[in-house]
Amino acid sequence: MKISNTKATILTEALELIQLKGYNGFSFHHLSEKIGIKTASIHYHFATKGDLGIALVQKIRAEAGDYFTQLDRDIADPGKRLEKYFNIFRSTFENGHRMCVGGMLALESKTLPAELVAEVRCYFDDHEAWLSKTLQIGRKQKVFSFNKSSREVARNLFAALEGAMLSACAFGEVERFNAAATWYLNQLRS
Secondary structure (H helix, E strand, C coil): CCCCHHHHHHHHHHHHHHHHHCHHHCCHHHHHHHHCCCHHHHHHHCCCHHHHHHHHHHHHHHHHHHHHHHHHHHCCCHHHHHHHHHHHHHHHHHCCCCCCHHHHHHHCHHHCCHHHHHHHHHHHHHHHHHHHHHHHHHHHCCCCCCCCCHHHHHHHHHHHHHHHHHHHHHHCCHHHHHHHHHHHHHHHHC
8 A cells, every 4th residue: 555655644643643642632733733734634635533543543454464474474483473572562662652552542442433443443353363373373382371262362462461551651661561471471381
């Protein structure tokens, strides 16, 4: 998907605003001031804020899919794959205490357009499906041990990572995230 520089800039800046302030914490006016363009220019690319949110989540889902494919191709050890995956969350937080865009949007789901909520749910499904597949491979290779279905463990793991980011943000300490991620990985390996 090729997008114009202006559209790409709008998406990049909207991502940062959502990660730092939430979807309801900014307007097209804030975005136009941040980028240095007129709000009409934003409306040219995205008729509504909901359209902007949907396009952003779709872009992030595509990027995550590419990243999952890269991890699967480049890293044979499922444990190492999970460690690399955890680093996405860690580095997001370390970049100005930003939060996961999916988590931020999920927090506001009751106030979001239905189409955007559906995209956010797909975002969660994508992550949980990849985690489930990675956990299944790890169990077959005897890297991981768990008694529940890989889908249930994946759902719990993703929820734990999102929660660990919230805790790290509340205290301003990446160590809280690191401790939770390490603990979960150790539980899978025991």
